[in-house]
Amino acid sequence: MAESLRSAIVAIHQLPRTQETLWLRILGRGGLQRQAIDELEALSSNHPFRRSTLELLYNLRQNLRANQNLESDELPKPGSHPPDSATKPCMNLSIHTAPQ
Numbered sequence: 288m289a290e291s292l293r294s295a296i297v298a299i300h301q302l303p304r305t306q307e308t309l310w311l312r313i314l315g316r317g318g319l320q321r322q323a324i325d326e327l328e329a330l331s332s333n334h335p336f337r338r339s340t341l342e343l344l345y346n347l348r349q350n351l352r353a354n355q356n357l358e359s360d361e362l363p364k365p366g367s368h369p370p371d372s373a374t375k376p377c378m379n380l381s382i383h384t385a386p387q
Contacts, residue, residue: 313344 312323
């Protein structure tokens with residue numbers, strides 16, 4: 288396989304809890320994601336990625352909520368088949384930012 292086409296499967300829940308893996312662990316689920324976001328929030332306020340990453344996560348959460356609300360309006364009546372959009376998974380982000 289060509290070097291540029293190599294790929295790997297990463298078990299996010301098995302990654303060590305280090306700053307190098309923080310960005311992947313944010314993509315995890317449940318408690319793993321919550322713990323990674325807590326680590327991100329605990330970074331010093333002048334850390335180069337802290338504020339911009341928290342803003343991106345907040346915007347992602349808002350967009351996912353808005354899309355989920357739109358999709359709930361598209362839900363089918365009982366007994367009919369759901370549209371493809373109603374069966375898509377949604378990332379559940381819980382972000383609590385401290386005042387700056």
